[in-house]
Amino acid sequence: MNQQVADPAARDTSPRHTHVLIIGSGFSGVGTAIRLSHEGYTDFLVLERGNDVGGTWRDNSYPGAACDVPSQLYSYSFALNPNWSRSFSKQPEIHRYIREVSERYGVRDKHIFGCEVTGARWNDAAGQWEVQTSQGLFIADVVVAGAGPLSDPNLPDIKGIHTYEGEIFHSARWDHTADLQGKRVAVIGTGASAMQIVPSIAPEVAHLDVYQRTAPWILPHFGRRYLLPERLAYKYIPGLQRLIRTGIYSMREGFVFTQAKYPVAARFFELVARVKMWLEIRDPELRRKATPNHRLGCKRMLISSDYYPTLARADVDLVTDGIKEIREHSIVTSDDTEREVDAIVLATGFNVSDSATYDLFTGRDGRTIAEIADIESVQAYKGTVLNNFPNLFVMLGPNSGTNYTSLIYVIESQINYIIDALATMKKQGLQSFEVRRDVQVEYNRQLRQQMASTVWLTGGCHSWFLDEKGTNTMLWPDFSFRLRRILRKFDLDAFDTTARANAPVAVAD
Numbered sequence: 001m002n003q004q005v006a007d008p009a010a011r012d013t014s015p016r017h018t019h020v021l022i023i024g025s026g027f028s029g030v031g032t033a034i035r036l037s038h039e040g041y042t043d044f045l046v047l048e049r050g051n052d053v054g055g056t057w058r059d060n061s062y063p064g065a066a067c068d069v070p071s072q073l074y075s076y077s078f079a080l081n082p083n084w085s086r087s088f089s090k091q092p093e094i095h096r097y098i099r100e101v102s103e104r105y106g107v108r109d110k111h112i113f114g115c116e117v118t119g120a121r122w123n124d125a126a127g128q129w130e131v132q133t134s135q136g137l138f139i140a141d142v143v144v145a146g147a148g149p150l151s152d153p154n155l156p157d158i159k160g161i162h163t164y165e166g167e168i169f170h171s172a173r174w175d176h177t178a179d180l181q182g183k184r185v186a187v188i189g190t191g192a193s194a195m196q197i198v199p200s201i202a203p204e205v206a207h208l209d210v211y212q213r214t215a216p217w218i219l220p221h222f223g224r225r226y227l228l229p230e231r232l233a234y235k236y237i238p239g240l241q242r243l244i245r246t247g248i249y250s251m252r253e254g255f256v257f258t259q260a261k262y263p264v265a266a267r268f269f270e271l272v273a274r275v276k277m278w279l280e281i282r283d284p285e286l287r288r289k290a291t292p293n294h295r296l297g298c299k300r301m302l303i304s305s306d307y308y309p310t311l312a313r314a315d316v317d318l319v320t321d322g323i324k325e326i327r328e329h330s331i332v333t334s335d336d337t338e339r340e341v342d343a344i345v346l347a348t349g350f351n352v353s354d355s356a357t358y359d360l361f362t363g364r365d366g367r368t369i370a371e372i373a374d375i376e377s378v379q380a381y382k383g384t385v386l387n388n389f390p391n392l393f394v395m396l397g398p399n400s401g402t403n404y405t406s407l408i409y410v411i412e413s414q415i416n417y418i419i420d421a422l423a424t425m426k427k428q429g430l431q432s433f434e435v436r437r438d439v440q441v442e443y444n445r446q447l448r449q450q451m452a453s454t455v456w457l458t459g460g461c462h463s464w465f466l467d468e469k470g471t472n473t474m475l476w477p478d479f480s481f482r483l484r485r486i487l488r489k490f491d492l493d494a495f496d497t498t499a500r501a502n503a504p505v506a507v508a509d
């Protein structure tokens with residue numbers, strides 16, 4: 001196997017060619033690399049800007065970081081993990097898992113670490129991608145963009161933020177050298193990350209202000225430690241873990257009814273969330289502030305058993321007045337109250353609909369994905385391929401997200417499509433394939449029609465699922481198994497293709 005070393009001294013300035021170039025080594029990149037290797041491909045590389053695999057599970061190391069999707073679903077289907085210690089895994093364990101799997105399947109040495117992609121341009125004459133990186137130029141027949149939608153922190157543009165003199169960092173870039181013990185700390189944001197950070201740091205800080213713009217819906221969290229007999233059973237009883245996994249998967253598909261099919265069904269979960277809040281917050285004023293004003297499911301549903309009890313602590317304040325400005329040592333809200341703080345945690349989410357990936361790729365007509373998205377909202381076909389961007393697969397691309405089940409399920413569905421596309425390319429002697437514009441337009445017309453009645457568009461909130469035009473470009477509005485089904489086979493009819501020079505004439509099956 002081709003050992004690639006990220007040693008600057010060993011850098012070669014001539015372009016390196018590879019058949020498949022994977023960008024990013026989170027669950028998408030590592031999973032694709034493993035499948036390629038399993039299918040007998042050797043001519044591929046993974047470029048990773050960090051120094052380790054893991055992607056979002058490497059970067060999000062904030063206190064309390066954990067997965068809110070059950071552990072049994074949060075692994076590759078080909079590498080179930082009977083050793084999970086909890087029913088909802090914590091970040092270090094997930095990071096260990098992906099690292100261990102990348103080693104076990106021998107794809108770690110296909111990685112070039114410390115290699116940041118700065119741009120990628122389709123060369124139509126050559127039928128290849130030219131990928132610029134911090135370690136020189138790569139030429140690839142096919143590119144798999146696996147950077148994911150949650151990789152670039154959203155840093156809020158609050159007046160005076162740059163004048164702040166205390167410690168300030170984003171949840172996904174946690175400063176582990178910062179000592180919050182005994183300090184006055186502010187957390188800005190009340191999304192999935194804040195849900196985990198707030199209860200974790202509250203006991204150690206002197207005072208915590210939680211700045212909430214929109215109150216989230218929070219459902220009970222039933223996470224627990226696995227007992228040893230359970231783990232042994234998963235390990236030694238053939239098929240048991242897969243059976244449990246299938247059961248959990250099937251139950252969670254039920255959320256599709258509450259979000260996409262019959263949003264009115266979410267009222268039951270709203271009742272559960274209200275009872276939970278009533279039990280955990282006794283102060284009516286705090287309860288009023290923490291009560292959401294949109295329908296459950298409109299934003300990502302959150303689970304926690306310790307967030308409300310933390311808000312109810314005497315040394316924690318929930319601040320709901322908007323932030324007017326940040327000064328050298330304080331935060332000022334719209335009612336002109338100034339609160340002194342020693343440290344600020346920005347739990348403000350990620351640049352999603354304007355993902356950095358969209359700026360990187362320049363397609364056949366010289367425009368980037370972002371430039372096209374500015375005009376018509378980003379569109380893909382089957383969440384994976386885009387017109388004007390031949391030979392490119394975008395992992396967790398537009399409208400492929402599922403916020404109730406494991407994204408690894410979506411990733412593996414997309415990998416099936418990629419593997420079948422590569423096999424088709426080889427069999428048909430293709431140099432390039434590009435999804436037809438009319439096919440993509442019709443696919444998205446149907447998708448938007450299906451989207452119209454979902455709680456994401458009708459639930460009275462603005463979430464990061466929607467872009468600036470109010471289009472939901474993130475989520476898949478149906479059961480995840482339907483997405484898997486449409487990604488099972490590469491449908492050549494939907495594509496324009498060019499033949500490889502000197503390719504043998506393809507013979508139909």
Ligand code: N01
Nearest residue numbers: 066067068156189190191192193194213214300347348349
């Ligand atoms: O980010 P978010 P997150 N001033 O975008 C607020 C995944 N994840 O990092 O709601 C003030 O959800 C913003 O307010 P509002 C998961 O997919 C998964 O928490 O827009 N506030 C919101 O409260 C998740 O959905 C796990 O009004 C500002 C918060 O910041 C995704 O990551 C765990 C602001 C951002 O919430 C992102 O979660 C953690 C401003 N200028 C995360 N800008 C798992 O367990 C933003 N906000 C799998």
